[in-house]
Amino acid sequence: MKIRIxxxxxxxxxxxxxxxxxxxxxxxxxxxxxxxxxDVDAHKSLLPQVPGFREPDDSLLGVLxxxxxxxxxxxxxxxxxxxxxxxxxxxxxxxxxxSAYVPNGTAFTDPNFIAHRTPIEIGPFRVTPYLVDxxxxxxxHLLVAADGKRVFYSGDFRAHGRKSKxxxxxxxxxxxxxxxxxxxxxxxxxxxxxxxxxxxxxLETEFVQAFKETKGLHFVWTxxxxxxxxxTIFRAAKRTGRVLLIDLYTAxxxxxxxxDRIPQANWDEVSVYIPHAQRVAxxxxxxxxxxxxxxxxxxxxxxxxxxxxxxxxxxxxxxxxDYGVQAVLEGAxxxxxxxxxxxxxxxxxxxxxxxxxxxxxxxxxxTSGHASVADLKxxxxxLAPSTLVPIHSFETSxxxxxxxxxxxxxxxxxxxx
Numbered sequence: 001m002k003i004r005i006x007x008x009x010x011x012x013x014x015x016x017x018x019x020x021x022x023x024x025x026x027x028x029x030x031x032x033x034x035x036x037x038x039d040v041d042a043h044k045s046l047l048p049q050v051p052g053f054r055e056p057d058d059s060l061l062g063v064l065x066x067x068x069x070x071x072x073x074x075x076x077x078x079x080x081x082x083x084x085x086x087x088x089x090x091x092x093x094x095x096x097x098x099s100a101y102v103p104n105g106t107a108f109t110d111p112n113f114i115a116h117r118t119p120i121e122i123g124p125f126r127v128t129p130y131l132v133d134x135x136x137x138x139x140x141h142l143l144v145a146a147d148g149k150r151v152f153y154s155g156d157f158r159a160h161g162r163k164s165k166x167x168x169x170x171x172x173x174x175x176x177x178x179x180x181x182x183x184x185x186x187x188x189x190x191x192x193x194x195x196x197x198x199x200x201x202x203l204e205t206e207f208v209q210a211f212k213e214t215k216g217l218h219f220v221w222t223x224x225x226x227x228x229x230x231x232t233i234f235r236a237a238k239r240t241g242r243v244l245l246i247d248l249y250t251a252x253x254x255x256x257x258x259x260d261r262i263p264q265a266n267w268d269e270v271s272v273y274i275p276h277a278q279r280v281a282x283x284x285x286x287x288x289x290x291x292x293x294x295x296x297x298x299x300x301x302x303x304x305x306x307x308x309x310x311x312x313x314x315x316x317x318x319x320x321x322d323y324g325v326q327a328v329l330e331g332a333x334x335x336x337x338x339x340x341x342x343x344x345x346x347x348x349x350x351x352x353x354x355x356x357x358x359x360x361x362x363x364x365x366x367t368s369g370h371a372s373v374a375d376l377k378x379x380x381x382x383l384a385p386s387t388l389v390p391i392h393s394f395e396t397s398x399x400x401x402x403x404x405x406x407x408x409x410x411x412x413x414x415x416x417x
Contacts, residue, residue, distance in 0.1 A: 001147045001417045003180070006048035007033065008391040009411050012186050013071030015392055016048045017153065021146035024123040025052070027063045028142060028153050032074025032104075040104055047078045056082055061123045064114070066155030067132075067139030068095045068225070070104070077106045086120070088129070089113040090138035090257060094225060097256035100285055101249040114140065130170060132156075133163035135369025137227045137257060143175055149417040150175070152383055154183040156392065159375040160199045160367065162228045167375070171382040179417050181385035185393035186370035188402070196374055198367040200232045206365045207236030207335070216331030217308040218242070219315040219360075221351070222338055224250040226369075227262060229337055230314075234263040234270070237312040245273045245313040248282065251294050265297040271307075272298045275325065277318035304328045317347060320354045334362045373402060 006016040014033030019026050027050055036043060047053055052060025062084040065073045068091040076085065085108045092111055099105030114120060116131040130141040134156050142153045152175065159167035198206075211218050222229050230250070237244045244263065246254070251265040251272050265272050272294050274282070282291050299307060301324030308328040315334070319325045334355055342348055355362050371379070380388060380403050387407045390396035400406045409415060 001144075001149045001151065002414050003151065003182075003417060004414045005182075005389075005391060005409055005411060006050065007031070007411055009396055009409050010394070012392055012394055014046070014075075015072055016050070016075075017182065017391075018048075018050050019125070019144060019146070019151070022124040023059060024125070025050075025060050026122055026125055026127075026144075027053075027060070028144075029066055029072040029155075030063055030074075030076040030079060031072040032070045034071055036074075043075060043104075044078045047075050052083060053079050056080060061125070062086055062112070064127060064142060065091070066142060066153070067091060067134060067136040069136045069156065072156070073106065074104065076108070077104075081109065085111040086114050086122075086127075087111050088115070088131075088138035088140060090259075091136070093256040093258060094137050094253055097252045098225060098249065100287055100290075101252070101281075116140075128175070131163070131166055132170075133158050133161040133166050135161065135223075135226050135228060137225065141170070143178075147417075149179045150177055151180045151182065151417060152178045152385065154181070154379065154391075156184055156186070156370060157379075158197075158369060158371045159378070160197050160372070161369075162200050162231060164199070167371075167379075171378050174382040174384075178383045178385040180387050180389055181380060181383050182389045182391045183376065183380060184370065185376060185390055185395060185399060187368060187372055188376070188393050188398055189395035196372045200228050200367070203229075203337075203365055203367055204232045204236050204239075207233060208239050210333060210335055210363060210365065211236060211240040211242055211312060214331070214333030215309065216333070217304075217328050218312045218333040218335065219319075220312060220335045220337055221315040224253050224314065226338075227254075227257060230254065230263060233312060233314075233337075238269050241310060243307060243311045244270045245299065245307070245311050246270060247278055247314060247316055248272060248274050248287070248290055248294060249278070249316075250314055251297075252290050255293075265294050270297070273300075273304070273313065273324070274298065275316065275318050275322040277321065278316075300324070301327070308332075317351055320351065329358050329360065332358070332360050334360050336362060336364045337366050339366070340364065377402060 017028040096107035
């Protein structure tokens with residue numbers, strides 16, 4: 001078996017790995033680089049030079065997507081439609097639901113679904129997915145076996161989220177005889193990442209305190225596709241007697257998970273508020289079916305003053321110009337719950353100025369979607385690979401400081417397992 005990492009040996013994001021055995025090939029992830037230009041029309045040129053991505057090639061048997069984050073699937077939309085796509089069903093349901101609401105939204109036509117610890121045969125490759133704890137819904141490790149070799153691709157993972165038991169089970173009962181571990185190292189080199197991170201339970205406690213200290217409406221700015229975080233916020237809101245107000249985009253994403261233990265619009269402690277800008281988008285994009293399914297759970301502009309002191313609202317920048325929101329800013333609080341790097345973007349600076357203008361205090365409550373160095377070490381020790389190949393890190397040259405048997409590869413380099 002041969003492997004070529006097209007992107008990822010020196011950067012986070014844009015991951016794409018090509019594997020070959022017996023003249024047949026598969027690809028793991030087709031991600032959009034983090035530094036990709038905002039111009040969507042330029043993205044197609046970033047598609048890796050994998051035979052079969054642009055023109056039909058019978059030797060390319062499929063693309064496997066480890067999880068629904070743009071830096072792992074964002075360029076897959078440009079892969080030739082004859083190439084089969086494999087992805088978790090829950091992940092694809094969320095992507096499909098979100099596609100009408102987010103820029104560059106993607107959904108695949110008739111994908112093949114992968115499932116936890118259920119091996120699939122793709123030509124000479126036997127692929128076993130392992131569900132992982134990550135900030136993306138329905139994310140997987142991928143174990144690929146062919147030609148008597150076994151390669152474990154970590155994808156993105158952590159050990160401090162609401163599915164941390166999956167990590168503990170993996171390190172307690174790992175697959176054996178791993179020849180190569182391609183492991184992410186997103187947190188290597190970042191300050192304070194060696195020992196560990198706050199858990200979602202820790203964050204829940206912080207949110208409870210924040211909500212208690214807020215006299216009026218409390219905004220939380222987070223990703224609607226970070227399901228773990230939405231659960232955390234919901235639990236904290238419930239503990240403080242507050243209703244969680246979500247927009248229609250969030251409502252359809254939660255609905256798409258198909259999990260009755262994940263907060264839904266029809267729960268007593270949840271309501272749907274659709275800002276004016278989203279109502280316009282619904283009309284322009286014909287999303288009336290989504291709206292109508294959730295109409296009975298809606299609250300309207302006139303309801304917000306009555307609800308404000310006992311509500312948490314998931315924040316969207318479109319809310320800044322919403323008439324209903326503008327009427328309930330007195331005593332409001334605001335929590336940012338995403339990677340701090342996004343706050344440097346121009347769109348975020350507008351939000352910060354809006355908060356300052358209205359005298360709304362801001363705090364950050366967040367934890368990483370990626371494993372700490374300590375947990376990276378635990379996974380590597382459990383799998384005990386013959387070699388460890390760094391990927392998905394800006395600090396791949398430092399892996400040797402933390403792990404044994406490290407061999408650093410270069411983008412575009414074919415190498416034999």
